[in-house]
Amino acid sequence: MDSVTTGKIYGINGPVIYLKDKTEFRMSEMVYVGEEKLVGEVISLDKDLTTIQVYEETSGLCPGETVEATGAAVSVTLAPGILNNIFDGIERPLERIADNGGAFITRGVSVDSLDMNRLWDTHITVAVGEPVHAGTVIAEVQETQAILHKCMVPPDVEGIVVSVVPDGDYTIHDILVVVEMPDGSRKELPMMQRWPIRVPRPVSHRFPATVPLVTGQRILDTMFPIAKGGTAAIPGGFGTGKTMTQHQIAKWADADIIIYIGCGERGNEMTQVLEEFSELVDPKTGNPLMDRTTLIANTSNMPVAAREASIYTGLTLAEYYRDMGYDVAIMADSTSRWAEALRELSGRLEEMPAEEGFPAYLASRLSAFYERAGMMQTLNGETGSVSIIGAVSPQGGDFSEPVTQNTKRFVRCFWGLDKSLAYSRHFPAIHWLSSYSEYLNDLSGWYADHVSPKFVDYRNRMMAILNQESSLMEIVKLIGGDVLPDDQKLILEIAKVIRLGFLQQNAFHKDDTCVSMEKQFKMMDVILYLYKTARHLVAMGQPMSVLKAEGIFEKVIAIKYDVPNDNLQLLDLYKRDIDDFYNRVIAKNA
Missing domain, CATH: 1.10.1140.10 (Bovine Mitochondrial F1-atpase; Atp Synthase Beta Chain; Chain D, domain 3)
Structure with a gap:
């Protein structure tokens, strides 16, 4: 952008701010708010008013401060360095923030999502004169001991390779390959690409469910199985074992990569996750489990707008690794607190509430989230999957509340946790009478071939x-x-x-x-x-x-x-x- 689009704050309502009169901002555009450059997103536009949700604490902001456009949607950086890392809800690395500013995230903190200076041992996989298209692997990097990172052509690029660098050590922003596009223009391709979090990454084909995600947990694998690329909900009241069940799946499931999203979780629970995962040994490889894990920590005291975004951040990272041909499992803990963030923002925006104050679009947001799961043929011909396992925390353990009921409409696996089982120390406290799996018939052929016809x-x-x-x-x-x-x-x-x-x-x-x-x-x-x-x-x-x-x-x-x-x-x-x-x-x- 030649000149930066700006506007002046007119009103502030918690994480929601308003700009008066017509502005040049675009829908879903990322913006910087105020002198501290707080990160925000445009969520509503009309000729008289622009509405922005801010992903950071807005205390101290005042009318008249400037809002700057960035010209791009809220996006994540995709490159080597994502695994074995801990991010907040908008992909800011918490360890680097702690090194710079202490234990609490300071407002307006600006750090790169990934290490821009680290050199990666890079093997180039294309040659001059070779045609490339969306998804073509241009380079390979051993990201961790467990995972080979495949740097791909972005979905909007295709053409002929006109220059490549030799194999060697490069940073994620170094130009590796130059492609001549069909219109004659040239596109420089580094390892790094950006992708908007609310837009699903494109694929060429969706496969039906035929292979189970084996977790090593008997009640799941035998009684209520989930397919690779499947969706499951774990609803349960306080103390029934939602988080522990997800931990067990994360540790033992036969997924290549785990993305754990702590969405609105208590800080001490997230601390336990961080400590446990950093100490765990991957049973498959003997390497640390964090070598194939990414944690997104968005605790209950962080701003609600960032909580709403954290789900999409994790999902986009998962789709990126799926496009390399990996099986990815997402643990979303918990979608109820994500829905509560939606409810709070909806209330601030004075939208008409639906049941229990949740916004009328709760069902469509949940369906859009779970719909991004699946076993896919990627643009480069690989087969990869994203499986989503979402915890639901109904207040008082009431499964008739809107989040649980709407989630049941969009998932094919329902692992209902029971308070009486948990209190009698029967774990996992998944009740066999209230749970179900619609994948059983789809997976029966796999069981017959790989385990037993009986x-x-x-x-x-x-x-x-x-x-x-x-x-x-x-x-x-x-x-x-x-x-x-x-x-x-x-x-x-x-x-x-x-x-x-x-x-x-x-x-x-x-x-x-x-x-x-x-x-x-x-x-x-x-x-x-x-x-x-x-x-x-x-x-x-x-x-x-x-x-x-x-x-x-x-x-x-x-x-x-x-x-x-x-x-x-x-x-x-x-x-x-x-x-x-x-x-x-x-x-x-x-």
Whole structure:
């Protein structure tokens, strides 16, 4: 821009400021507000008034101060250096801010999103005379020990390469390749590119869900699976384990890259995440887990407008790595606090409120967010995915509130956390009766090919037992369990084995924290074999009291601790123990 577009502040209402009269600003343009150059975004324009939301604290601003346009939308910098980093909601690196200004973010702080001076060992992958188009990989950089960063042609560039630099050490703003465009103009391409956070990055094709995102958590992988490129919601009241469930998925899921967005989280929770993740070792590579992780920390005391933007910042970073052909998992914790930021800004703008004061466009914003997930064919022919797992924090654990209800419309996986399970120390506290996954049929072919053709059948049989238990518990509450016939007592006992031995999982036990699909299937096989054997004994007239006295149910519950993950052959011995139990009961009562 030759001359900078400016305006004068007319009114201030919290994070929302107004400029009077017609201005030359553009919708969604990033602006600098006041003498301290606070970052803001244009959110409304008419001939008499321009409305801007400010991503920083507005205390001390006064009418008459100048607002400067930047000529570009709110964007993130995409280049090597994103991984193993911690950003705020608008991609400012918190460690560098702390080095410059202390523990609290000072207003108007201006630091580069990524290190502009660091030299990266760069391998150029194109040659002079080669045609390139959107998504073509022009250079490769080993960003961390775990991830090879592929520098790509931006989506709006195509042409013929006219010059390249030799392999060597370069900064992210050094020109690597020059491309001659079809109109004869020349475009210089560094490693770095910018992308507006509210615009999805383009892809060539969206694939249907066919591959699960294996998390190592039995209740998720077996009962309510999520696909790679899928969407899931984890709703639950305070203390039910939303954050811990997301931590477990982040640590153990078979995604290449994890982006954790702490949106409106308490500061101490975010501190715990930062400390834990920096100490964790990646089980796949033995390297630090942070080598393939990016954290976006937007705590509850940070300005609400930046909280609203943080979700899109994380999503854009995820799409960038997806375009390289990686599987990315986003942990958004929590979308409820993001929705509360929307509600606060909407109130400041005096928009007509909908249910519980949330703006009428809450549903469309949620759908636009979850719609950016998916398994995609990228512009360069690679296959990559973005999976979104969003925590929802309904007030008082009420799942009928608007954020939970609207989220249910747009996700295909619902992991409902239950307060009573959490209080009885059953973790993960995902309730098997209120949860569901619409991916099960889509993924059945993968389970049949990679685990066992019986996998889905076994899963359905276990769910049927849990549903029968729920019905029987209504009777037990009214008249007690002693009056039930033995076949129904057996269902209650097997359901207990499923709940304690399979669904309950200990995140702090070395063999139970993450369980392979093979072990999950073999555990189901043993439990259902026990059910079949015990049902045969009951049909022969053996009382449940005799069966329980043998201790076989407790032994099967302990499988998860007693069988190491590297010695699954031991699981085959449990069937022999069940056969011995059968023979003992028959012999005693012969």
